[in-house]
Amino acid sequence: MPGNITVYLISLDKIPSDFYSQSNNQLLTLDEQYRLAKIKCKRRYREYLCGHILARVIIAHHQNATWQSIILQTDKQGKPYITTAGTRISFNISHSGEWWTLALGEAGEIGVDIESPCNRSLIDEDILPIAKRNFSAQENSLLNTATIEFRKKHFYRIWTIKEAILKAVGVGLTGPALKDIDTGLGATKNTHSLHTGEGTILLHSDYQYLDTADCHLAIASTLPLGDISIVVNPIDWLVSEFNHSTNKQYVENIV
Numbered sequence: 001m002p003g004n005i006t007v008y009l010i011s012l013d014k015i016p017s018d019f020y021s022q023s024n025n026q027l028l029t030l031d032e033q034y035r036l037a038k039i040k041c042k043r044r045y046r047e048y049l050c051g052h053i054l055a056r057v058i059i060a061h062h063q064n065a066t067w068q069s070i071i072l073q074t075d076k077q078g079k080p081y082i083t084t085a086g087t088r089i090s091f092n093i094s095h096s097g098e099w100w101t102l103a104l105g106e107a108g109e110i111g112v113d114i115e116s117p118c119n120r121s122l123i124d125e126d127i128l129p130i131a132k133r134n135f136s137a138q139e140n141s142l143l144n145t146a147t148i149e150f151r152k153k154h155f156y157r158i159w160t161i162k163e164a165i166l167k168a169v170g171v172g173l174t175g176p177a178l179k180d181i182d183t184g185l186g187a188t189k190n191t192h193s194l195h196t197g198e199g200t201i202l203l204h205s206d207y208q209y210l211d212t213a214d215c216h217l218a219i220a221s222t223l224p225l226g227d228i229s230i231v232v233n234p235i236d237w238l239v240s241e242f243n244h245s246t247n248k249q250y251v252e253n254i255v
Helices: 030-037 042-063 124-134 137-145 148-169 235-254
Strands: 003-011 080-084 087-096 099-105 110-115 189-196 199-210 215-221 225-232
Touching (some): 003 215, 030 042, 042 080, 099 215, 110 148, 148 199, 199 225
Parallel strands (some): 087 110
Antiparallel strands (some): 003 099, 189 199
8 A cells, every 4th residue: 555755845044043052952862962072064063953853853743742752763774763652663864955854654664865956066077977887777878868958857866766765775875786776767756676685675766856945856665655745844833843842841841
């Protein structure tokens, strides 16, 4: 049965500055605080702090729980998940430039990848050499025959789908070679066979170009995909959910 997925797309540049206050660091687990303290790049620091809190707020909303009760975990391959009522719930996170995204749903193991062209110094001359190393023969043929205008669009479509597929199975770029994944010639929805050392995995993908964010987005899952809802910049709602849950927890602790 197809599983529905909700994708949250958030511009970190629109998050209120007080969200990054030092006091919010204490809301992370000790392990997360340790990892955060090692990050020296300001933007990466904001991505980590904001991303870990926002992920909890969003997942808690879908689970009808307080965000403080949501413990983010990673498996041995580094894939994030949470466990609630004994059930593992898959979600996935990606970010590019100012954009941060989280995909959450009912469609098995999920992978998501977002690419913002304005965040990349990718020039036309770089596309074909990168594709030659990482794309299949069919995909390279498509890029070689495309006009310059469409070549970059095809490149990002192919790249995001491949990334999302590898993230769905939790192997990342260290797993099966990117060129072994056939994304289909121009298809935005597709089914893929991924061959690993443990056998063949069937995956399903969906690709979209988002005009509002000038981003390429791909979602992959180990189960057929149903409806995909994309929520863009629900900033007020997120801050309200965060403050409400934080204040509620504070009152409960006092009582």
